[in-house]
Amino acid sequence: MPAGGFVVGDGQKAYPGKLTPFVLFTCVVAAMGGLIFGYDIGISGGVTSMPSFLRRFFPSVYRKQQEDATTNQYCQYDSPTLTLFTSSLYLAALISSLVASTVTRKFGRRLSMLFGGILFCAGALINGFAKHVWMLIVGRILLGFGIGFANQAVPLYLSEMAPYKYRGSLNIGFQLSITIGILVAEVLNYFFAKIKGGWGWRLSLGGAVVPALIITLGSLVLPDTPNSMIERGKHEEAKTKLRRIRGVDDVSQEYDDLVAASKESQSIEHPWTNLLRRKYRPHLTMAIMIPFFQQLTGINVIMFYAPVLFNTIGFTTDAALMSAVVTGSVNVAATLVSIYGVDRWGRRFLFLEGGTQMLICQAVVAACIGAKFGVDGTPGELPKWYAIVVVTFICIYVAGFAWSWGPLGWLVPSEIFPLEIRSAAQSITVSVNMIFTFIIAQIFLTMLCHLKFGLFLVFAFFVVVMSIFIYIFLPETKGIPIEEMGQVWRSHWYWSRFVEDGEYGNGLEMGKSSNQGTKHV
Ligand code: BGC
Secondary structure (H helix, E strand, O other): OOOOOEEOOOOOEEOOOOOOHHHHHHHHHHHOHHHHHHHHHHHHHHHOOOHHHHHHHOHHHHHHHHHOOOOOHHHOOOOHHHHHHHHHHHHHHHHHHHHHHHHHHHHOHHHHHHHHHHHHHHHHHHHHOOOOHHHHHHHHHHHHHHHHHHHHHHHHHHHHHOOHHHHHHHHHHHHHHHHHHHHHHHHHHHHHOOOOOOOHHHHHHHOOHHHHHHHHHHHHHOOOOHHHHHHOOOHHHHHHHHHHHHOOOOOHHHHHHHHHHHHHHHOOOOHHHHOOOHHHHHHHHHHHHHHHHHHHOOHHHHHHHHHHHHHHOOOOHHHHHHHHHHHHHHHHHHHHHHHHHHHHHOHHHHHHHHHHHHHHHHHHHHHHHHHHHOOOOOOOOOOHHHHHHHHHHHHHHHHHHHOOHHHHHHHHHHHHOOHHHHHHHHHHHHHHHHHHHHHHHHHHHHHHHHHOOHHHHHHHHHHHHHHHHHHHHOOOOOOOOHHHOHHHHHOOOOHHHOOOOOOOOOOOOOOOHHHHOOOOO
């Protein structure tokens, strides 16, 4: 039997280890970090369509909505201050994810999660008690700081903790929490909007305290990852933890590889400038392009503005929130499909299938909205079947995203970076994600007002581009240990020219020894 790791015939390294209850527990708790992000995404759209909230903080939008009911439906929510409320959070998250990079690297992944939880808690309280617009914005900024920390640390934590064979599924726990957070928020909005006296929005916004407490308490009980412990010089502790996590006594091969990766990492003084080195070109490209494309699918148009959108196509406020609940449930269910399939079918298959599905749906939705609303935005009577067709295709679109770009947009970056750039590169991923979430949140309503149904075609165009990008440039990363990832670039037709043999990372990947195609035991 193998002592420690061994190389299997296809050139991939394999470490012994099981899916232990301990690792499952830590991953489930850590994945809950996604709840705060999801809760926020789900709550914003519903709150900004509650009349009492608009009347109090955004009276001009409220008046316009009252007066405009029969005219141009594309433009009724077009207000920069209203969108600033939604999007200020993403700018804050962008900044804090950069700070989180240092915290995560120097003090461990858990501490970043703890900071994330505490900041989010503070923001939720300020929002729940808000009396003025500025309080709303300050609250949103604190929430954003929290999300920046959590999204930087949680995906890394999961990818490092998980046995490599289950890394995809365990990492997608993060996306599952995001989708659960969105759904819970949407259901709460639906009920809170009905509260007499119109103060339900306070409960919606203040309710964010609950997911914040979960991740705060969770981070206090979690152990740090062995990779991070070794990086911070705690070698013995790391070895003991690794044995516990993997559920086997002989973890020497994996441990030695982690130590070697950490040595390489220690020699790097400036992780940021280091990222610019030629050998990290594939990583940097993916760190930027994957989150960029994830946002350009247009998913957050649905997530933030589903109630507004459903309202626009003729639902009442109540039915609009209900429709959002429907899309939210599809989002959760389809994420489960991804958890099941990601380590079986691989990342590339899901990316490409999801892209095709989204493309078809975007074309259909654009055609439906175009046919009824035309270019002047005056639909007249909308038959029920019409709304059902639009909602159905929106749901199929959401499912496509939820088993492809949604989870993989977080999984793939967190598993491809070598330790020495992992923390910095993950911050780039979070920042790019946030900046494009911000841009889309900020300009969507204006774009809807001007581009009308053509807006959906813009996103469709990007879905085509991103699918081609994946097809050509993304190697399959399924079933490869995280500190061994160098081999996928070395054997890639394009990236191999940047990542020369022996030049990559600490040179411990098994691509070299695998040439013999033997099985070391
Ligand atoms: C994205 C979010 C999106 C969510 C929807 C996440 O992966 O980063 O922007 O709102 O998925 O489920």
